[in-house]
Amino acid sequence: MGVTREINGTVLEIALRDITKQTTDAIVNPANRQLKMTGGVAGAIAAKGGRSIQEECDEIGSCPLGEAVMTGAGFLKTTYIIHAVGPRYGVDPEPEKYLKSAVMKSIELADKNNLSDIAIPAISAGIFGYPLEDAAEVIISAVIEKILSGTKLNKILLCLFTENDYMVFINTLDRLK
Template identity: 35%
Template sequence: MRIEFVQGDISNQPEIEAVVNAANKELRTGGGVAGAIHRKAGSDLEEAGRPYAPLKPGEAVVTEGFGLPNKYVIHTLGPVYGVDEPSEELLGSCYRESLKRAEENDMKSVAFPLISTGAFGYPLEAGIRVALETVENYSSLSERLELVRFVIFSDEEFEVFRRIYESRS
């Protein structure tokens, strides 16, 4: 399994089978990542998420991609930092459970945003470390996944991600 990172828009990853939505517990349109994904996917995405709501922190579910260039959306609810505990374990579960849903659905590629590091207040560097550690640890268990891509939106977050990623090699 190859791990890569790019700067860009999570809702515009046409060569990836599934994008991960940093969802809210009701799987509704919101701000940030969820807003971008829902706007591009269309109203069918919110409707498809209804049967899975409310999602608990660390859980992940799969729906169709609808208007996105991706076949699937994997929705996961990250922990609110300082509220949902143990936050590190719950954040790791978001990545792990998303990867499990990808494998269960025979996906070969998945793209992640940085989960919980925006409005949910998870410290950026700590969140990146949990993300990389969890995905790297999972890679030895993976039977189907060929590519995991991290899609980082802002210049600042991209530079922090790049620094941490390169220091791990």
């Protein structure tokens, strides 16, 4: 199940899928600043990808709010994991600014490493408490802005885990046209 839009030569797809099973060049992990992969999407990535992912994160040490770093993907079908640090809603200042930055930095890191496609989840909308509708608007707007300003990526997949999340993202995309 998915919806695609071609924008400026890049395919934007919104799909209901398990991000840990994607074969894109990279998947994005909604990370915390300490890069500890203990719960939520990060915990699922660590459980399925193996210990090497956390070990690489430990070597990096930390990542600032709104930034992204990259590691290998262990046993996952993807090649890389981009760890993007989104805001904790109601805790971190300027949540919209930092969520937008986390998305854009993820795409920039993929471009810098000559990747062709990435999968991005609903960063900050899980255990970080960002309201889903607001997160969808920020994430989709940031992706479209980055595509329009120029990216080498052939495809950006917004990968949602629940049908509700998927429908919110589809409705947001339709509204932002």
